Amino acid sequence: MAPFTRISLSCLTALLLAGAAQAANQALPANPVLDTLSPQQHQAQLTQLRQQARQAVSFEQARRAPPVGRASVSLQPMFSAQAGSWPFEPFVNNGLFRAIAGYQAHHPQAVVLLGGSITLAQLEATLGDARILKRYKDGYLLSYPLMIGSDAGLQLEGTSLYLYSYSGTALINQGWLGLNQSTLESVAGDKAGNTDRAWRPFVVAWAGSHTQVIGSTLNRLGYNANLSRGLTTALSAQQAAGTRPATLLIEGSRFSELSTAVELQHSQATIANSQFERAQQYAVDARDSQLDLHGNQLRGIDNNSGVRLRGQTRALIEDNLILGAAKAAIEISDQRGAVLVAGNSIGASRGNGIQLRNLAPTPAAPLLIDDNLLASSQGSAVDASEVGALALVGNRIGNTPEYAVSLRNAAPLPGPLLISGNRLGQVGKAVVRVEGIRDVEIGGNRFDGKALLQNLLIGDLLPFQGQVLEATVAQGRMVRVRLTR
Template identity: 75%
Template structure:
């Protein structure tokens, strides 16, 4: 995206006549700005970057449980002791789908005490109504629960989940897909639920799931914990339970409701493609995640990546295109975040959307080295954000604002805008309202100075002196409200 700095002759039209210095007496009451020592500014940026660099979630592959697992059929209850892994799905259509296939009280395949492959599982069950050879792998027609001491090994094969019969994978232990395929099969029978229903995977706190070189396709429907591959802490599990762990590497997720939905989880997701999800590509709450080198494309209803709650996240070098809402959405967030070197485009809403965030020096929100363009809303749109740093981003081609930050009541800040190339915005380049401290320096503006303001909101009344100090004189300044 070619960006040209604002020429000095055009810039001069915006500057206050004779304003050679940024002095307090030229500014409205309750506003002042001062020049920051360059070394002080660099130290501040380096401290932010050091905190962000430390956001490394280390998730290691966990060995599968030793020994050969036992296999049994167990009744599924909705409100008895030990039934909690099934309870969230009682009203979500699972039991009703099962009832259309099983002529008796709903049963699930349960594996315990070791690991088992699909071939071994088929041999142990010896019932084609439950598991049978199909195409290049196996067709599963019963729900399957992996006990906390057990593992299911899916390696070099395909596992098809029959939609009509209410199939789901429920992991309390270890689930590994390696060079494999996991896909729903609708069959030719009419569904037995009153809405669209598709098989899903859920992994409870304490479990481990790894998806390596594999494909997941047409899984999940829009209901709690049933949207695709989900992890969660059950209300029946202790609050201090070990988090679920998830590794996704070099894999593809196609046409899921939400491809990956994480809660109370440590996850490493890298080198993977998430395409044509209905709700979200990756949806994260109260978790620690690394999202590196992924592609998220074509999200039908919501955002490409959503981050919420007590989440620590490093989102780096991802390509996010064609989200219906925002490419990256951060809401009600209370942990450190690094959004770096992502390529964001063609969002039908905002490029990056920020709502109700509490950032501190110890838990910063750092948006750095991203390319954001061609959104139908603003490139970066924030409200109720206490502090944010945007460094060395290239932002443009938006009908709204390159950067818009609005707080209903003034928040402490700072908002740091440093080294960005900002331009081709339909309204104004930067809008700031309700931030008590703003730091500006080293930014390049491409705008239409005769037709629009570059800085509006709280900065409009001091636009001339600010541009004189930062663009013509090359200073870094701090604006205080």
């Protein structure tokens, strides 16, 4: 990206004249109020905002040791609508049972672990049946579904577990699942599948469970069906609403070719220093969860966004590299909870860089986009609609055919929209478009615009673009624009 430069006074004069000419044909928003903030006031505001955002998204990640003692191992029938069958019920119609029927000649059975922990070597020795679990390559091949009971744990230490696709294999965790320096991946084999659509093994961890993936690799898991997209955490309709969240810890690991690498529901998750490659739907998809996503690389998402946040979700998305998403690098939709997006490098999105839809942040749950690099999206760098408040601080944004920042609300929302200390430019349309927000605070930004050919500010700010730019660019002040209509 070419360096940004502060707009010159000659360019500013041209822009003021151009803006005035265009504003003559615009309806001036009723009773606009423009005032300024002192540098001290603004700096205090920024400090408070950053502290509030950081505090609102912070949490202490729950960690849990594996259950003590040796787990018991049994084969139990899988029912779809009986007492105690709820861990299996969501998968009755998604292909799992049909895949199992092609391999097991009797009523579908699962390996069930209860009352302690077990390793793969111990599990293989206990089962003593190669049709269920056998040594394979550098580890073991599992051909039955495996359920970890709420008081049980499965430990993978320095090994590989291959999940046979043809036989309907899946890991269902109600207790404790840990991968340490291990690999988990599907194996298709040479037999045609027995399902009416593509089907691959998956991992689901129900509320109350703990899953950790440390220095490990997950390959070719999941397909595009409910709770089966890869590594999923969820609250079952058969579990009490007050069931403690599923907890997930991922560190220094690699996820490749999953449908959705990590799908979170009713969860608390920390995902750090890991790599996500060639996800089909999303790399990380979080709903009604707490999420700390930092230091990761997300590359190549085939159909949707790199990261999606929804529902009652609080999230810190920090110091990640997100490249090549089919939709947006980060998508936040219909979400109610604090979000801090800080220090990320975002590029080559085939949609928008950051996409925001139907959000109502509050001082207690702010939405802060701080110190990110957003470049080379095919849409706008930041595209927002029906967003009640937003802070864009200290970002470098450019090289997009649309807008650097676009916020459009169908009906006016209170705000504030804060655009401070950013470097904005190299865009195909106007640099900042604002429509339908009553309180806009802007200043300290550096623009790279094309005088006479391009407005820096359009929408509700166009009629007094000249006043705003004179105060913020020429005089270096912070301006608050209050639209009272």
